[in-house]
Amino acid sequence: MSDIDTGGYDGGHDVDYGHYEAGQEHDALDQLHQAHGHEADYGSQFGQYEQDHHAAESTDFSQGHHVEYDQPAAVHYEADDYTNYSHNAEVDDHVFAAEGSEHAHQADFSQLDALQHRFDAAFAEGTQFHGGEGHLGIASS
Secondary structure, eight states: OOOOOOOOOOSSSOOEEEEEEEEEEEEEEEEEEEEEEEEEEEEEEEEEEOOOEEEEEEEEEEEEEEEEEEETTTEEEEEEEEEEEEEEEEEEEOOOEEEEEEEEEEEEEEEEEEEEEEEEEEEEEEEEEEOSTTOOOEEEO
């Protein structure tokens, strides 16, 4: 803002001149841009396995004993002893298997745009001229 006042001019002829001027101006421009993004992924895979098992057992046992005796006087003697043992066994186990997986996805995005403009202006002006007797007078604002 400016303020100028000449206070008058006196050149010996009774002439006054005055001038006033004022001004004000404001200007603003604000721009905002903001962007935000996010993304997340998750994956998991798992498995569990068991082994198949088979066992077999077989046992055979034999034992024998034989005695035979002859005598010339018509005597005959014979004896037999036998033992027989047999054993069979089997064991079977089953197979167990499990598999699985997990997946997750998350995404988000945001964006902000803003534009703000403000303008203010004010102005004032004044002019005065005074002359002596019989002269013109001018005033404006």
